Amino acid sequence: MSIKNICCIGAGYVGGPTMSVIALKCPDIKVTVVDLNEKRIAAWNDEDVSNLPIYEPGLAEVVQEARGRNLFFSTEVDKAIDEAELIFISVNTPTKTYGVGKGMAADLKYIELCARQIARVATTDKIVVEKSTLPVRTAEALQNILHNTGKGVRFDILSNPEFLAEGTAVQDLLNADRVLIGGENTLGGQKATEALANIYSNWIPEERILRTSVWSSELSKLTANAFLAQRVSSINAMSELCEVTGADVQEVARAIGTDSRIGPKFLKASVGFGGSCFQKDILNLVYIAKSYGLNEVADYWEQVIIMNDHQKRRFAEKIVKTLFNTVSGKKITLLGWAFKKDTNDTRESAAIYVADYLLSEQAEIVIYDPKVSQEQILADLDYLNTRSEAENRALVTVVNNPMEACDNAHAIAIMTEWDEFVNYDWKQIYNQMQKPAFIFDGRAIFVPSEMENIGFEMYTIGLAY
Ligand code: NAD
Ligand code: UGA
Numbered sequence: 001m002s003i004k005n006i007c008c009i010g011a012g013y014v015g016g017p018t019m020s021v022i023a024l025k026c027p028d029i030k031v032t033v034v035d036l037n038e039k040r041i042a043a044w045n046d047e048d049v050s051n052l053p054i055y056e057p058g059l060a061e062v063v064q065e066a067r068g069r070n071l072f073f074s075t076e077v078d079k080a081i082d083e084a085e086l087i088f089i090s091v092n093t094p095t096k097t098y099g100v101g102k103g104m105a106a107d108l109k110y111i112e113l114c115a116r117q118i119a120r121v122a123t124t125d126k127i128v129v130e131k132s133t134l135p136v137r138t139a140e141a142l143q144n145i146l147h148n149t150g151k152g153v154r155f156d157i158l159s160n161p162e163f164l165a166e167g168t169a170v171q172d173l174l175n176a177d178r179v180l181i182g183g184e185n186t187l188g189g190q191k192a193t194e195a196l197a198n199i200y201s202n203w204i205p206e207e208r209i210l211r212t213s214v215w216s217s218e219l220s221k222l223t224a225n226a227f228l229a230q231r232v233s234s235i236n237a238m239s240e241l242c243e244v245t246g247a248d249v250q251e252v253a254r255a256i257g258t259d260s261r262i263g264p265k266f267l268k269a270s271v272g273f274g275g276s277c278f279q280k281d282i283l284n285l286v287y288i289a290k291s292y293g294l295n296e297v298a299d300y301w302e303q304v305i306i307m308n309d310h311q312k313r314r315f316a317e318k319i320v321k322t323l324f325n326t327v328s329g330k331k332i333t334l335l336g337w338a339f340k341k342d343t344n345d346t347r348e349s350a351a352i353y354v355a356d357y358l359l360s361e362q363a364e365i366v367i368y369d370p371k372v373s374q375e376q377i378l379a380d381l382d383y384l385n386t387r388s389e390a391e392n393r394a395l396v397t398v399v400n401n402p403m404e405a406c407d408n409a410h411a412i413a414i415m416t417e418w419d420e421f422v423n424y425d426w427k428q429i430y431n432q433m434q435k436p437a438f439i440f441d442g443r444a445i446f447v448p449s450e451m452e453n454i455g456f457e458m459y460t461i462g463l464a465y
Contacts, residue, residue, distance in 0.1 A: 001195040003029060003127075007084035009114050011035035011044055011073060013169070013276070013345060014131060014162050015090035016054055020062045021173040023071035025203040032072045032080040044073035055344040055371050058170035081121045086195065088160075089114045090131040095280045104287035106135055106280065115145040118155075125154040127192045131162055133281055135288055136219040139182075156192035158183045159214045161221035166275065167342030178208045182217020222285045226301055229278040231266040233307040239269035239462030240314065249462025250444060269462040271354065271415060271442030272312035274339030276347035279305060312350045315413075316357035318459060319440050323411060327363035331434075333409040335402065336416025336443075337369035337377055344371040350442070351415035352380045359395050360386065366397045368405035370418055374398035403429065411438035417445050430454050 008019045011033045023031040035041050043053035045067075049060035063071070074080060081087060091110040096102050111132060118128060128146065130139060139157045146155040159182035164172040179200045183193035197209050212220070235253055242249040249269045257264035273279075282301055289298035320327050339349035346352065355365050359381070367377055381392045399405045402421075406412055406429045414421060422445055430437050439451060441460040448458045459465055 001085070001191055003086045003195055003199060005029070005084045006031045006086050006088065006199075007080040008033045008088040008090050008131070009035075009077065009081075009117075010088075010090035010092070010132070011037070011040055011053075012090065012092060013054055013166060014164070015088070016044060016052075017056055017059055017062075017164065017169040018090065018131065018162060018173060019088070020059065020066060020071060021170065022199060023066040023069075024062050026199060027066075027070055029199065030070050030072070030083075031066075032074055032084070034074050034077045034080045036075065036077070038075055041073050041075050055342075056167070056169045057342055062170060077117065078121045081118055081126075082123065084126065085124070086127040086129060086199075087118060088129045088131040090162075092276075093132045093134060093280075094276075095283055101287055104283045104290075106133075106284045108134070108138065108141070111138065112141070112145065115142045119146050119149045122149070122153050122155075123151070125156075127156045127158060127195060129196060130157070130159045130218070133161055133221050133225070133277060134159075134218055135284055136215055136222070138218060139214045154188070156184070156188050157214065158189075158192055158196055159217035159221075160196060161217060163221075163224060166345050167340055174203065176204055176208065178210050179204050180210050180212065180217050180220060182212045182214040184214060222281050222288075225278055225281040226285055226304065228266055229273055229282055229308070230301075230304045232268075232270065232273045232278075233304045233311075235267045235269045236272065236311045237307055239311075242462045243464055246464045248464075269444065270311075270350070271315045271461060272308045272350040274347070274349040274351075276345065279308070279348055312353045313357065315350070315440070315442055315461070316354045318465075319354075319358065319411060319413060319438075320361055322438060322440075322457075322459060322465075327358055327361045327410075330363055330410040331408060332358055332363045332365055333405045333412045334365060334367045334415050335369075335405070335412060335421050336414060336418055337367055337372040337380075338416050338418075341416055341418045344376075346372055346376055346380050349380070349415070352384070354413065354415065354442075355381065355396070356384055356386050359392070362395070364395055364397070366399060366405050366409065368399055368402045369416065370420060403432070407432045408434060409437075410434045411440060413440040414443050414445055417443040421445055426451065426456075427454055430456060 006029055008015045015033055019031050019033045040053050049064050093106045096105045096107040142157050181193050181196055183189040193211055200209055239249040253267040256262050257267050282304055286298045286302045337351045338346055377398050382389050436457045438457045444460050448460050451458050
């Protein structure tokens, strides 16, 4: 079966870049990305590609080339569903904030709404692809909805989780380590799997296209994120031990990372992992394990989150303790708000929780991030509901200029590892700051001795203080 029309429901951090790359690599396929959010779609259609709703290196160029040729962004969801032979569901699956499983389980209401909409609109056979990250066995629920329309339309459901990381999304999509397709072991399931595999084979080598059962594919996505986050929590646990023993976590990471069985990646100690998925997906995994009565499995993975929460909190505590046990009325500059460099995404960013802690200690916070807006930063803080919106605005200032951000500060905390931070005129910044001038390097971007030579009092994550 050859696919000529693709629809993707959800024009977010996954749907947007993924479909842009598919459109780029498959000029004969019409790819329509739809979303209910009109503002987001308008931004995807903005003539000036520097205004796309998502900042990702290389994305603007891809969109520029494919948009209007075979890549379209639209709010006409029904029309795109009707036209497509293959539909990706790429909507958000956040942690539930209500009812059974609150704070743990994935909220599948957006997924179910998509399935019901597809069931209502479809008049021709469709391949429905789970692109969102979903609890294992979600396809069963989709099947129940889609196979009972009574309209004689055939639906084949595939799982095709996305492994891109933000900040490197385009490169990850162009050079994927692997593409995973889970399908039913029936003739129809195999045909659907091959139809999707044919799309990817336009640029992904055949040996990197893995085929599994639907359940293995769904669970592999949660497992991959759990393993990645576990590595970060593992090295972060060691960072605390390094700080009290005089070992250097970066040296430890290099020493263990050169063991080919361990490998060097994902061993960077930090102020804590953020992002929309690690925490959400592990909580979901813990919830699934518990729901099967597998309490030891659940406890094992929950520890990854407990360690991460601890890492964020202890960084904030370190700032207060070092600043002579009070930050009340002191100006503290946070450099970086995004959860990692090269993205404008702030979901679950460690900066939010560190800022919240310091605000509760009545610090005056000044924030600079090269890609995050004031509106987003204040919305992130308001969302926590720790204090009133008015109080957040009274204590928080967001500026567009890093020098201004650091002017007269008692301390600077590095929250995101943006490349530009290293290249500032740190001598001048030192001169403009209150003394002693503290830097809390939550990303280990500086060589501490170089900064100490300027005069800074340095705290680097994972290094004895
Ligand atoms: P997102 O919030 O950026 O985008 C989801 C979009 O879906 C939103 O724009 C929303 O308006 C839209 N939407 C929701 N319900 C809709 C409906 N019924 N009809 C039309 N549009 C609808 O989310 P995201 O970061 O792109 O993540 C999407 C999924 O992909 C999640 O399951 C996530 O776990 C997974 N994932 C994310 C990443 C990542 O890096 N962000 C990577 C891999 C997997
Ligand atoms: C992660 C995975 O890497 C992707 O494969 C996956 O598709 C995605 O989640 C998802 O499912 O959403 P992402 O969250 O975009 O991607 O970014 P990562 O590079 O994984 O970083 C996550 C967090 O861990 C960041 O806050 C980062 O700073 C932190 N991190 C990462 C560290 O603190 N140390 C490291 O060594 C690596």
